[in-house]
Amino acid sequence: MKAAVIYKKGEMPKYAEFADPIPQNENEILISVKAVAITNLDKAKASGKHYSSENENQNGTVIGSDGVGLLEDGTRVYARGITGTIAEKAIVEKNRMVALPEGINNTTAAAMPNAIAGSAMALRFRAGMKQGETVLINGATGFTGQMAIQLAKHYGAKKIIVTGRNEKTLENLLKLGADEIISLKQEDESILSQLKEIHQNTPIDIILDYLWGHSAELILSALKGNGSFTNKVRFVSIGSISGDTIQLSSGILRSVDLHLSGSGLGSWTKEEVKLLFSEILPEMFLLAAQNKLKVNIEEVSLIDIEKMWNKDVSDGKRLVVTI
16 A cells, blocks of 8 residues: 655655554454544654654654545544554544444545644633633644644634744634634734733733743733632643743742643543534534534645655645545
8 A cells, every 4th residue: 555654753754655553452443544644743753753753663653643535335434543644645543433323525624633632622621611601722833733723612612822823824823713713923022911901901811832932821821710710721832833841930830829730642541532522523524524624724635745745835734635
């Protein structure tokens, strides 16, 4: 079969011939892959920089962690891969598979799940979001951030504040459901002033953070209390595009009712992952099929994987490989 193969971590994937995968037990099933999204997670794992990266294989490793494909009987499914998914064939887990509704195309279905997991799991399980709460999304101009806005709205957010550096894209987020925007291209004092004013007028309940780094430090500084009673804030770290570490004053932790957690592979329970596949993804696929979720995609062909792997996709689009 043809596949996108990495022979050494950090190298570009190659369009190459690779042996067909073979199911090893009754829990595994073969699919004919039709579309796979290229995510930051896939890139980090391929480079060896993600904590879940696999050991190097001298015979090569097919990349891709999930995708949309066809079962032998023609059923169209989204599934998590046991083998790499950016290939003509892949082995997937039967219990991590979702049948797709009519009305949603392969590329849209392939683009959504990583972003849904990167937002819905944080909102529902780490933040325990309730209707009527105020949500701040730090780094909302990317694909997952844009999905997070729509999901927060769907789950009943009263107010959604978003941050980002791309000012044109930030303005467009108002159309997706954001209520206020904060440009991270401003001076620190201006960002802090905006955050403090918003938090004073409409206390922030939940923070979804896709950036970490300096912007996270500013947000946490804006929450610092003065000894009086404070609103409980649930800060959920999901990504670290702006840096892997921050400086956090113990004074912030002591002066605010702050719950700091992370959402990602390894932090979710088996029950939460089961709900992702049995409830959350089916609901979101149906919303997309009904045109109630906006999904921005750029399609590329498998044969072009090497030259497209590091393509800078604008306006928060998701790059999807078609096979």
